[in-house]
Amino acid sequence: MKKRSVRLLAAMLCLGTTAGLNAQTTLWHDPLKADRPVVQGQADDPRLAGTFDRLSEAECEPLRPALRSLSTNSAGLALHFYTDSPQIFVRYGVSGAYAMTHMPATGASGVDLYSIDDHGAWHYRRPDFNWSFSDTVRYSFTPITDERYPGRGYEYRLYLPLYNRVEWMEIGVDSAALFRWIPRRTERPVAAYGTSILQGGCASRPGMAWTNILSRKLDRTVLNFGFSGSGQMDAEIIEALARTDARLYILDCIPNLIGFDDSVFTARYTDGIERLRSRTDAPILLVEDVGGGEGFAYPASVRKNELLKACYRKLTEQGVEGLHYLSCEEIGMPEDGTVDGIHLTDLGMKALAEAHERKIRAILHETDGRESTTRAVTQRREYPGYEWLDRHEALEALNRRQPPRNVMLGNSITHYWGGSDGRYPENGSRSWEKHMAPAGFRNLGYGNDRIENVLWRVRHGELDGYRAERVVLLIGVNNFSCNDDDQIAAGIAALVEAVRDRQPDARIEVLGILPCRNAEKRVGHVNALIEERVRRQGIASFRDVGHRLLGRDGTIDESLFLDGLHPNEKGYARIARLIAEGSGRR
Structure with a gap:
């Protein structure tokens, strides 16, 4: 018993020493304590400081409870930073369930890391196979660095959970490594308003949400105003969009308006577009419900797509400028593009992102060339x-x-x-x-x-x-x-x-x-x-x-x-x- 106690004590001392060494060799950085705003994907609103929310408390006050709750989900948010650390650790806490019945924990509550090398090329950085979802969610990454540029590190982009509220988060790097937050971008973003599909359901991981794919393709911030089951062209959300000085606006709310009377549907879209246009001259892109496309053709979706097209044509004839339209045919959603006929697989997310990219590049005159x-x-x-x-x-x-x-x-x-x-x-x-x-x-x-x-x-x-x-x-x-x-x-x-x-x-x-x-x-x-x-x-x-x-x-x-x-x-x-x-x- 005595020898066993000695061995146990030695093991505990060794464990304590190792823990101490780990504490010394890993420095943790809290994005909410940075000297400037660094949470990418938030609107330029000082009331969002100190949070991972998409709408401020003041903006949430008049909203329906479902919208208030969903606005705290970190869909579309990201952290950008520089580091040359040989290993990157992420730890954070979330407030809700990790997974959903048709969406894995890695998508709903996980994070995703990408890097941009010295030549502007994107690289997906897979996590080490030791992540854990518990009281504290933990990820680690061992990125492969470019030996031609020692000591420079990469620019990293960490996408945050799509369907959970992040209560706190820290990024850990080697204590001898370079680490610097990249401040939130000041350029005009793309602002997208929609449903659970836009929020990210049902991507396997955050980087595969179509707005995040689009953000990488355009290399622009895309503000994600997707609200699962609650993207209903609410006047309050339109006002939040209008307060955002965006380069382009996307309205994609048909899936959550399927059960609405035709007259209400038309009124909400017409009022929302006119309200937005009265505040900004930026392009507005109206998007059809993929459920009305070939291979799906749900009657209710087909009907609402027809109403949206009629609304678009009427407003255009009335002289409303800067309206653009993305149809089901242009999207070309593959039959394997959904989990359940509505929410998208990664394949569907990629198809939707590429359709938006083609349309937006044409609108902004930013055609991506072959060379x-x-x-x-x-x-x-x-x-x-x-x-x-x-x-x-x-x-x-x-x-x-x-x-x-x-x-x-x-x-x-x-x-x-x-x-x-x-x-x-x-x-x-x-x-x-x-x-x-x-x-x-x-x-x-x-x-x-x-x-x-x-x-x-x-x-x-x-x-x-x-x-x-x-x-x-x-x-x-x-x-x-x-x-x-x-x-x-x-x-x-x-x-x-x-x-x-x-x-x-x-x-x-x-x-x-x-x-x-x-x-x-x-x-x-x-x-x-x-x-x-x-x-x-x-x-x-x-x-x-x-x-x-x-x-x-x-x-x-x-x-x-x-x-x-x-x-x-x-x-x-x-x-x-x-x-x-x-x-x-x-």
Whole structure:
């Protein structure tokens, strides 16, 4: 007995020591205690601070009890953060049952982790097979990191439970690891109002809810106003939508209005659309019930779809602008797309998300091209030199406070030229201050950007909210290592179209790619292709100022460059006046 007691005591001491070591090596971070709002997917409402709710208490007060309760479910919410931790832990508490009769605990009450690498590519991060649903729900992840970029980590997005209220949550990382919350996005979101299908029923995990899939595809925040059994075009929810400055609104409430009288159905949709339109001119997308589509064709759903289409046509004829329609035929829901004929499987969620993506891209003029240069993505290749998303948010805020007269979009050749108030290295500050600043230019260059990264920035707000006189583009050299010449020219053409959509009155000027060491001939060939595409478009001008940086033999004048790629002060001085004044060889 004595030996057994000694062994037991030793085991307990060992366990205590291990627990102590674990406590020392894992640091826990509470998103509700961050210095800025970091819960993504919430409306921009200070009353939501300190919660994982979708509506504030004040907004919930006049609602039906079911709506009040469902508004505390964290559907569509996410946490974004940076870390290079070799393992990520998540622990949290929920208030309701873990699972439903037709939806697993992993979907109703679980979390889902995705990462975005340095090139803007998404990766699903499967959990370790040790999650547990008890008083404290626990997950752990062991993500595979990119060894080419040690110490940088990834941008992670953690999707929260779809059908439960999160009472508290912490994320744990190695104590020696980088960890930083990403503040809630300030760009205008997509706001979607609907039923249990929109809330996420019956996705196998949160990342497979169709609004979350759509958010990844568009790389935009999608506010989830889905309320299981209670998406009935309530005036109070329409008011909540109207208070949200959204880029686009989605109304998808037919499944919860099937039992309503036809006149009530029509009145609710008509009143809701008119109320929303009186407060905003953003596009409104009306969506049919998939239960009325081929392979389902429930009579009540077919009838309500007909009423919605009639409402859409009548309002359009009356001059209500910005209305759009997504039909069952466009959705093309597969027969295996539902669990029970109504709620969607992951297959159905994917089909619905892709249908919305096609429609929304057409509405917003953001068609996703075939080439990588025409698919807008973020990047994080130059960290820790600067944080790409931080620069984007800062420049958006600056543009709102002090609208620029002219802007120049580009990569490090622009970023580190000048005009950054000493926040970044400047290789040509004297020529910037002498020529570019007096001409009213704002520097929208980002180190290591490719065409597709500038395309993302244009589509996500950097040209919104002001009227520029000139928009100058100098981009493409960083695509040389991963794209052929035709792809680069196609990307520039797509970028020009995106700029024109957002700055229709501006003079758009495409500068030829500047010459660089050992690539002078290729630069010349690519510039010829770009010039041909730009001239064919007829909405921008093309200019080649790079000839000022060449020697007589057609190679770069090394005395004008720092490293064969970036001009030095003398090199920038050769081209600054030409760009600022809009002159130069065409």
